[in-house]
Amino acid sequence: MTLALYNTMTRNKESFKPLRTDRVLMHSCGPSVHDVPHIGTHRRFVLADMIMRYLELKGFTVVHEINIIDMADNSVKGATRARMDVEHYTRQYIEAFLKDMAILNVSEDIHYPRASRHVEAMIDLAQKLVEKGYAYEKLHSVYFDISRLDNYGSLSNIDLSRVRHRKTVDQDDYEKDSPVDFTLFKRATLEELKQGIFYKTRWGNVRPSWHLECAAVAWKNLGDTYDIHLSGSDIIFPHCENVMAIGTAACESNPARFWLNAELVMRDGKKMSRSLSNTFTIEELAAKGYTGREIRYFLLSSHYRKPLNFSFAALDTAANTVKRLDNFIQRLIKYVPGPGTGGEIDQLIYDLKQGFMISMDDDLNVSGALATVFAFVKTVNLAISEHRPDEREQRAILDVMRTIDDVLGVMNFKEQHLDKDIELLLEERDRARNRKDWKESDRIRDELSKRGIMIQDTPEGTVWTSRK
């Protein structure tokens, strides 16, 4: 079974084959670090993580980097405003970002190269472009001459002669030959020179652009050509287009074979973004009681090429759905084996694996894959209610769920440990129930619920689940 991915480049689903049969090189456009990150941008990182996990399930070794843009205008401006050096200023947001990634259960195998550590590669790349005539220096800034590149615009399908560039933001600050040319290195301002925020190059004292940073990080770490470039649909133009232009011009081939672009998180019909002040951070959602797994499920559970509407109702739905999976897993862990189903469970497991992979292979159709998972959960729940699976089957069910979760990353297989005081409450409640003191046992149940422990009394004793 091969994975088909929608390639923005060709506007078609294509079957995915990496350059080297056993290894996938993957670059995801990372965050710029100048503020606390929000879930609008996290969607594509969670997606990036899921793609990596799915490729690993399919047997590939994946080298995956999410670059950190720690020297863009925002970071410099923010640092100046905060009267901090850029390094110091960005560090706090890098840490916040990495903390969010951990909360969202993003794989620890992902690399997070920082743009500021790749300045030499940027200079090398720009030098190559100048030598080849794709870039020019003007008044100590370096620009990419897009008229030199025949296929410029082919990723975003843009026709530059029809584009409105009257508002091109850097029109005032720059002296480009053509307003559509984009900046590779920008002459440092007086203020930046004073603060030492610049790099000495043959062209002058400069700072790199976002596009060059992204292109150089990927080029340095992954080489001239890599397999997947993942980004957001909102930055196909100009960012991805420009990254592609830099790579294509410098190395004479498209830097990425698959260009993937995740759709956005919306809030009340508008893109969730800082400029609209409609963002939510992980911390804010955590304060309202939502867990990383719940947020991850929300971000992951619908197709990545469709906009995702954020609402608390939608988050609650995600939370309830995760709870359903938790109940299933905890019930399985605590299940006391029965006589066996004579192959029925094995068949269900086979169907689940097949169904899951068929959906995921179709451009990561998570909704379809989840439908298969829930169909499985339902049938197995029934078998468990009837007390039929034996120990081997019980283990096999848990194993297949783990395999699924190696991709999804939203389940909890820990046999949860209890705090001592909660354990005591459970014992106390057992005693109360034994003497049929319902008032006391209900009081304890409420108390436990307040602490996030949900109780289910089964014929085999009390089963509990924790939300965390």
Add this chain to the structure above:
RNA sequence: GGCGGCAUAGCCAAGGGGCUAAGGCAGCGGUCUGCAAAACCGUUAUUCCCCGGUUCGAAUCCGGGUGCCGCCUCCA
């Protein structure tokens, strides 16, 4: 104005020429339970934004509308 995309139940969301239009959430009725919870069973779209066309057959293909979103600017 240019380019790209979306519209399926109360909400979310798959499917994409003919099989009962997946699945999740919420609701309702039941089984179980001391009561709950969880789980299970049943139930909730004769119909897929509208109008035409192609076809034996359209939610699915084609044409035309309508509404919404993204990018071309900050955000990323």
